[in-house]
Amino acid sequence: MNRPCSAPDVVQCSMCQTSVAPMYCEVCITHLCKECEEAHLSDSSKVHKVVSFKQHWRSLNYPNCRKHPTKQCDLLCEQCGIHICIKCISSGKHLGHKLVDIYQVFESKKQLLRKDLQEIENSLYPTHKQIASNIPVQKTDLKKNSQKLTAIDKLKKLLNSKDVCLVSEYKSTNAEFRKLPPKLKVSLPNFRPQEIHKDQLIELFGYLSASSLTTEEQDYSMTNKGVESPSQDWSLMDVPQVITAIDTGYEYIYGVACLNDTEVWTRGNSNIMKLYNLRGELVKSIQTKSGNMPEDIKVTENGDLVYTDFGYRTVNVVKNSQIQTVITLQKWGPLSVCSTSSGDLLIVMDSDDHKQTKVVRYSDSTETQTIQFSDEEQPLYSSDGFKYISENRNLDICVSDNSARAVVVVNQVGKLRFSYTGLCYTTEEPFDPRGITTDSESRILIADYYNHCIHILDQDCQFLRYIKNCNTELPWGLSVDTRGNLSVSVCCKGEVKKIQYYL
Known part of the structure; x- marks a missing residue:
């Protein structure tokens, strides 16, 4: 079988990080020099499998090239995916693109797989099992535990796999498993002792009716919710990488x-909306x-472009290059x-006198929900400035409120969950939120305009980290694709x- 390239001549030892590593432990995914090999094998907690690095490398199954089936691949083009x-490479089609050694991707995904497997086996599954043993078991709990057992099997198979392509495509789902089963609260019937009858005893001790049970969501994280202590998210990259930069021709984007x-x-x-591919070509x-500049743009679940026209008070959908006005406001x-994931549209709108702001849900152009006030009848949103909206995977509705210098998050029924005002110290x-988006791990990403960075939060307002190293001066709009790569509009550069920000 043809190899994509020869094995690297020099590989650094994972333990001492100074010497050349001719050996490799396939169990621990660790490169070893001769001096560190003995110390590594002395760890009797595992059954190690140490082979020469070249033997390990030759045993891997590399994918065949789609364009040239007789050749095997040794690189990943991040721009083309x-x-x-x-x-x-010699064809010139990937000239100027960022190319990554496929073996490096394979190895980094193996490390992530091992961390995910350890977390599920040592923490997530035992925690869920313990909770399930202390509360009435529900079908959803059994399903979640079953999913974890399946995930353990899949991770073990992937960890032992030598299929470079299969391993490289792995994406962590541990964030979903960190959600604990809901805690059940039991409300017992109220009665006076002399009024107890046989039927009441049967009802009380024989079963608990569905109406006497309520649920309370739990969080796997044992850390405080305060933003002073950022939580760990191993799938986030310490140093995010710019995959490509596209010149759009706008003076400001x-x-x-x-x-x-x-x-x-x-x-x-401009009043022109432009579609670009990753090579920077106008598609x-x-x-x-109306000829007005669009106020906001998004892509629907069906792949249609939708935009708002503030001056004409309309929401419009572009289908096959034809514009249809679907909502006209008064x-x-x-x-x-x-x-939204259900196909609805969520619209943030300002009153004509600029004294009120609300979020309205539309299903097939019909208004079905309005979100404007808290339980204390206080406005949730300020009545001025820029505002952008995104629905999270848990159906929370996230609005960046530039004038209030806050991100306001409500649940799907419009109840306030939290407000994030940045880490000013x-x-x-001061925190200056503009564009907002969410990703497949339910993380919330916020463009902080004058601080030239992107804030990343988890779904419960826990600050995770910034993206600050990618020269995103004055970031405005944000959008995440299905591969988890983040598109950022760098306003004054057009x-x-x-950006790739997680593995």
């Missing part, structure tokens, strides 16, 4: 919306129906829009940067 061979993994819609200081351009102007300027 495909494995490529030497012939692909405001919004981005990923159509798919290789194309992104953009809006800037399509659409002028707004006395309100639409600011931002997002398409770690930034030079460019979109595609």
Whole structure:
């Protein structure tokens, strides 16, 4: 079988990090020099399998190139998201793209697999099992435990796999498993002792009716919720990487919306919305129906472009290059829009007198929900400034409120969950939120305009980290594609940067 390339001549030892490592432990996914090999084998807690690195490398199964089936791939083109061979490189189609050694991707995913497996076996599964033994078992709890057992088997198979392509495509799902089964609260019937009858005893001790049980969500994290102590998220990269930068031709660019993994819609200081591929080529351009500059753009679940026109008070959908007005407002102007997992549209809108702001849900152009006030009848949103909206995977509705310098998160029925106001003691300027998006791990990403960075939170307002190293001066719009890569509109440069920020 043809190898994609020869094995690297020099590989650094994972333990001492100074010497050349001719050996490799396939159990621990560790490169070893001769001096460290003996110390590594002395750890009797595992049954190690140490082989020469070249023997390990030759045993791997590399993917065949799609373009050149007789060749095997040794590189991953991050810009195109495909494995490529030497012939692909010589063709010039990937000139200037970021190319990564496929073995490096394979090894980093193996490390992530091992961490995920250890967390599930040592923490997540035992915790769920203990809780389930102390509360009435529900079908959903049994299903979750079953999923964890299945996940353990799958992770073990992947960890032992030598299929480079299969392992490289792994994405962690541990964030979903960290959600504990709901804690059940029991409300016993109220009665006076002299009124107890046989039927009441049967009802009380024979079973608990569904109406006497309520649930309370739990969080796996044992750390405090205060933002002073960022939590660990092993899937987030310590140093995010820019995959590509696209010059959009706008003097100022405001919004981005990923159509798919290789194309992104953009809006800037113009009435033209432009679709670019990752090579920076203009694929399509659409002028707004009214000639006004669009206030916001998003892509629907069906892949259609939707945009708001504040001046004409309309929400419009572009289907096959044809613009359809789906919502026309009276006395309100639409600011931002997002398409939900159910196919609804969520619209942030301002009143004509600029004294009120609300979020309205539309199903097939019919208003079905309004979110405006807290339980204390206080406005949830300020009545001025920029506002952008995104629905999280847990169905929370996240709004960045620039004027209030806050991100306001409510649940799907409109009840306030939390408000995030940034970490002012770690930034030079006050929190200045603009674009907002969420990813497949339910993380919330917020563009902080004047601090030139992206905040990453978990779904419960726990600060995770910043993206600060990618030269995203004055970031505005955000959008995450299905591969988990983040598109950022860098306002004053008129460019979109595609950033990989987690494994």
